[in-house]
Amino acid sequence: MSRKPIPSDLSVGQMADRAGVPVSTLHFYEAEGLIRSWRNTANHRRYDRRELRRVAIIRVAQTVGVPLAEIREVLDRLPRDRPVTAGDWAEAAAPWRDMLDARIALMTRLRDHMGHCIGCGCLSLDSCPLYNAEDRLGGRGPGPRRWTGSPEERA
Numbered sequence: 374m375s376r377k378p379i380p381s382d383l384s385v386g387q388m389a390d391r392a393g394v395p396v397s398t399l400h401f402y403e404a405e406g407l408i409r410s411w412r413n414t415a416n417h418r419r420y421d422r423r424e425l426r427r428v429a430i431i432r433v434a435q436t437v438g439v440p441l442a443e444i445r446e447v448l449d450r451l452p453r454d455r456p457v458t459a460g461d462w463a464e465a466a467a468p469w470r471d472m473l474d475a476r477i478a479l480m481t482r483l484r485d486h487m488g489h490c491i492g493c494g495c496l497s498l499d500s501c502p503l504y505n506a507e508d509r510l511g512g513r514g515p516g517p518r519r520w521t522g523s524p525e526e527r528a
């Protein structure tokens with residue numbers, strides 16, 4: 374099935390449909406300065422098609438827990454006076470690399486070790502006496518020490 378090409382300038386409804394977000398979300402992003410629109414001669418709001426990529430990046434970043442302030446920092450690094458290139462995106466997002474790597478590592482631990490002792494202090498699993506006898510990891514701080522503590526604690 375062939376699809377109609379996306380016009381270069383989108384109405385707010387077209388933008389919301391293609392981005393998969395409610396119109397209110399577009400208005401919120403715009404009020405936050407994350408995306409931009411302009412007004413045509415009939416005073417209707419229009420979005421450059423390229424704003425779709427910004428909305429997509431915002432949504433994915435929010436889904437993986439990146440705060441809006443950090444998303445804004447990246448988007449603010451992108452040029453507004455010319456089309457954004459792949460190199461611009463890569464350069465703007467470079468500071469996210471370490472943060473995303475850390476999140477990926479934590480998510481991998483969550484996926485793979487949900488059923489194991491995580492050093493949270495609950496001592497509720499059979500494996501706790503092996504990894505966290507008498508909650509000794511609790512002396513190093515709160516929370517799941519085997520996930521968020523030092524590399525030695527995580528071992």
Ligand code: FES
Pocket residue numbers: 489490491492493494495496497498500501505
């Ligand atoms: S899972 Fe909580 S201390 Fe082991």
